[in-house]
Amino acid sequence: MGFSKDKLVKGGGMSKQFEPLAGIVTTDLAAITRGRFIQAYKFDDLKSRGVGWIPSNLSLTAFNRLASRNIWLSSGDLRLIPDEKARFTTSKTGTETTFDMIMGDLTEIDGSPWVACPRFFLKQAISALYQATGLKLKVAFEQEFYVFETGKAPAHSLSFSGLRQLDPFASQLVAALSDANIEPEVVLAELGFGQLEISISPDDPLYAADKAIAVREITRELVRNYGWECSFAPKPLADQAGNGVHIHFSLTDADGRSCSYDENGTAKMSAGMAAFCAGILAHLPAILALTAPSVSSYIRLKPYNWSSSYTWLAEQDREASLRVCPVLKLPGLNVREQLNVEYRACDATANPYLALAMLIYSGLDGITNKLKLPILTDKNPEEMSQSERDHHQLKRLPETLEKALDALKTDPIALGWLPEPLRETFFAVKEYEIERVAHLDQEDIAALYRKLY
Known part of the structure; x- marks a missing residue:
């Protein structure tokens, strides 16, 4: 997109002159997108060298304080190079x-x-999967969020009127996302009062993660301009449904043809897809620390919460951490191209690059070591005896961020995927977070994260 140096914008009955700015950004370990702005017309001249950055910025927490244990100290310089x-x-x-x-x-x-x-960490995971298997992923993010201070009365869950009473907000959100080439698929009023969900078309994993970040920032900007507030926090209201980030994925060959479906496979999955999912289940307690990485995350991840609470893969059950989505056998639809699996134990306090990379590395471990899926069940693990859960290899997921971090520390394979500086900074950021909210009850935690995210 080209820009002239000056742009004249008219508003409020008078002419105003603005300098269009372009933000070059990175998303940190607290899932906060930070960056620097340049004059947009200078982008072509600056894109090869980017803008300056410093290592210790990675130690920033969601509370805008550096983690107490900052391995980077005050030294060093980096460049933040934009990807056109x-x-x-x-x-x-x-x-x-x-x-x-x-x-x-x-x-x-x-x-x-x-x-x-x-972002480089995700690039490495994508490359590792392809180099080892010749396979690629298609990924789509679904994100839930709340809008507050709209002046509207609570509407029925999933209702037509629930979305229409906010008009033209949803229409403008879809228009803005489409204008940014993000390709929204569906927008709906969700279960909570004022809760919405937006789903985006599948893409290459790197750009799917990029789009997930852009969706949040475009939504926040639009909401601000309505004079409302919004939150992507996992549990913005203690007595309402939580916000998830559902990651849909399928395997393809180098040419983009689906490699996920097998009519005779378990849950109609190919052997490769089944092994990929088995790897995720095997490492799920550990990678949860990066896909649900906040204290608030564990208020959402509870049984009967339509989120996740066990290492459970199921067909079309929204209590499962991995849900095999339905394949439609309607006229004109290609069955083979449809199959995808939804990872539900993620939220917007997770850095999308880290979350997706850990899923890929887990899946690759499953393929490489030919891991087998547990015996599938359509019975909720909460309604099973312990012996039944053992039979189906169902483990309760960590119930706090502290326990999730411990699970990561005691899974040497998953821990080894993270380069040591990234790993140590992540633990330091999360340790600070745990200490920062240790004195708060659930309602206070919900209120705090509602503002932070």
């Missing part, structure tokens, strides 16, 4: 200047990848 293919622009958020966000990679000052860059 991950540039999201729209003029439809209601703001006077164009929303212009470019995802960046953190590099050393010589341009080599920085070992602790979350």
Whole structure:
């Protein structure tokens, strides 16, 4: 997109002159997107060298304080190099200047990848899967959020009127996302009062994660311009449904043909897809620390909460951590291309790059070691005896962030996927978070994270 140096914008009955700015951004371990802005017309001149960044920024917490244990101290310099293919622009958020966000990679000052860059970590996982198996992933993110202070009365869950009473918000959100080439699929009013869900079309894993971040920031900007508030926090209201980030994935060959479906396979999954899912289940207690990485996450992850609470794969059951989605056998639909699995134990306090990378590494471990799926069941694990759960290899997921971190520390394979500087910084950020909210009850935690996310 080209910009002239000056852009004249008229508003409020008088002419105003603005300088369009482009933000080059990175998303940190607290899932906060931070960055620096440049004059948009200078982007072509600056894109090869990016903007400056410092290592200790990775130690920032969601509370805008550095973690007490900051391995980076005050030294060092990095570059934040923009990826032109991950540039999201729209003029439809209601703001006077164009929303212009470019995802960046953190590099050393010589341009080599920085070992602790979350986006580079995902790139490595994608490459590892392809190099070892010749397989790729297609990924789609579904995200839930609440809007507050709308002045509207609570509407029925999933209702037509629940979405229409916020009109034209949903229409404008879809228009803004489409304008930014994000390809929204469905928007709906969800279970909670004021809760919405937006789903995005499948894409390459890297750009699916980029889009997940852009969706949040475009939504937040649009909501602000309505004079409302919004929150993607896992449990913004203690007595209402939580917000999940559901990650849908399927395996493809190098040419994009589906490798996920087998009519005779377990839950209609191919052997490769079944092994991929078996790997996720095997490492799920450990990787939960990165897919549900906040204290607030564990208020949501409870039995009978339509979230996740066990290492459970099921067909079409929304209590399961991994849900095999239905394959439609309607006229004109290709059955083989449809099959995908939904990972439900994720929320928006997770960095999408880290969460997706850990899923990929887990799945790759399942394929490499030919792991077998447990015996599937359509019975809720909460309604089983312990012997039944043992028979189906169903383990209760960690019930607090502390326990999830412990599970990661005691899974040497999963721990080994994380480069040491990234790993140590992640633990430090999360330790700070646990200490910061230790004195709060669940309602206070919900209120705090509602503002943070």
